[in-house]
Amino acid sequence: MVNLFGVKLSRESFERYVGDVSQVGGLTLYKLADGAGSGVRCVSLRTGLLNATIVVDRALDIANLEYRNIPLAWISPTGIVGPAFYEPESLGWLRGFFGGALTTCGLTYFGRPTVDEGEHLGLHGRVSYIPARLTLCGGRWEGDEYWMEVEGEVREAKVFEPNISMHRRITAKLGDRKLMISDVFKNNGWYAQPFMILYHFNFGYPLLSRESKLLTTSRLVVPRDADAAEGAEQYDSFDEPQRMFREKVYFHDLAVDRDGYAYAALLNEVLGGGIAVSLRFKKSSLNRLIEWKMIGEGMYVVGIEPANALVLGRDAERRWGTLQTLSPRESRLIEVELTVHEGKEEIESLKELILRTRGPRAPRIVESVEEFVRLTK
Numbered sequence: 001m002v003n004l005f006g007v008k009l010s011r012e013s014f015e016r017y018v019g020d021v022s023q024v025g026g027l028t029l030y031k032l033a034d035g036a037g038s039g040v041r042c043v044s045l046r047t048g049l050l051n052a053t054i055v056v057d058r059a060l061d062i063a064n065l066e067y068r069n070i071p072l073a074w075i076s077p078t079g080i081v082g083p084a085f086y087e088p089e090s091l092g093w094l095r096g097f098f099g100g101a102l103t104t105c106g107l108t109y110f111g112r113p114t115v116d117e118g119e120h121l122g123l124h125g126r127v128s129y130i131p132a133r134l135t136l137c138g139g140r141w142e143g144d145e146y147w148m149e150v151e152g153e154v155r156e157a158k159v160f161e162p163n164i165s166m167h168r169r170i171t172a173k174l175g176d177r178k179l180m181i182s183d184v185f186k187n188n189g190w191y192a193q194p195f196m197i198l199y200h201f202n203f204g205y206p207l208l209s210r211e212s213k214l215l216t217t218s219r220l221v222v223p224r225d226a227d228a229a230e231g232a233e234q235y236d237s238f239d240e241p242q243r244m245f246r247e248k249v250y251f252h253d254l255a256v257d258r259d260g261y262a263y264a265a266l267l268n269e270v271l272g273g274g275i276a277v278s279l280r281f282k283k284s285s286l287n288r289l290i291e292w293k294m295i296g297e298g299m300y301v302v303g304i305e306p307a308n309a310l311v312l313g314r315d316a317e318r319r320w321g322t323l324q325t326l327s328p329r330e331s332r333l334i335e336v337e338l339t340v341h342e343g344k345e346e347i348e349s350l351k352e353l354i355l356r357t358r359g360p361r362a363p364r365i366v367e368s369v370e371e372f373v374r375l376t377k
Contacts, residue, residue: 003175004048010144024048025174037080049177057131059154060168065101067340073101074204074301086129093123105198107156107164114313130154146174163189177340187326195326198307212238216264217255218363222372224249245296252289253376257357276341281306285334
């Protein structure tokens with residue numbers, strides 16, 4: 001059934017009321033026409049409750065995200081920037097980091113600029129600046145449910161290797177408030193390659209406010225550096241925008257439910273009678289969670305970032321013995337589910353799920369990153 005505006009409709013009933021799905025939802029492919037994003041292909045995805053802007057020419061990442069017209073994602077001062085403006089050196093990646101609900105980082109490296117085996121690596125990798133080859137953008141009925149799908153392939157490749165592809169599929173159902181991101185990564189080459197992937201989800205005002213709370217299935221938490229160590233016990237709470245705030249980054253080790261899923265959620269029980277956004281993913285695929293707490297003026301955002309490595313550089317992962325690789329011709333599936341929860345009852349159910357998975361104790365704060373890595377290898 002299509003559940004819209006408090007009414008459940010079969011396909012036949014729905015089509016009696018609506019001439020075309022675009023009246024209430026669906027997918028629209030378009031191009032931006034001005035500024036640094038001129039010519040960038042985007043897809044507007046609308047479920048009737050959830051609206052998302054999928055940026056085809058930026059790895060099918062997700063910029064704006066709204067629920068019942070309430071903005072959920074943080075958008076940076078750059079806005080959507082075309083892939084031609086990519087600056088790979090040092091921190092140049094930030095000049096086109098639109099933030100958004102999702103920016104993908106990887107595929108062969110991410111994290112701080114560093115040098116690994118003689119190769120100079122900038123911030124967060126190349127993948128987000130690679131246009132996708134769009135293979136599907138359409139909707140279909142399955143019985144009385146209408147499904148929307150956007151699919152495409154992004155390839156990070158050069159002569160003499162690496163040659164890694166990401167086939168991304170984003171699906172949503174009309175009348176629903178979930179997005180499923182399903183990625184298949186493949187090493188198309190003939191040599192093993194480093195594989196580092198981070199899903200940089202970014203949530204902002206009004207979902208993020210002093211009333212908000214981060215709730216995860218974390219067992220261990222460690223501050224990245226001295227800035228994060230100051231006030232580390234407040235890693236899960238937020239305040240009003242602070243002048244000259246220095247970012248705080250925390251690394252989390254997560255407990256999982258009986259099916260192997262970890263959870264992370266941002267809750268605001270004041271906004272609109274209560275709104276929360278949760279992420280659900282397999283720890284076997286994404287064994288790290290990075291929290292980016294940045295509550296500065298004009299930079300008011302929390303990043304909730306499932307990943308398969310920390311953000312201290314590929315050289316650090318290699319030194320720790322934690323660097324993941326893709327063997328020649330190997331494929332790997334990673335899925336992340338984003339869900340919006342509304343109202344006291346749904347938020348209480350979400351809390352119970354997370355606390356049941358984590359256990360009654362608050363996460364233990366570890367003193368050093370080296371200790372954290374040793375405990376979680």
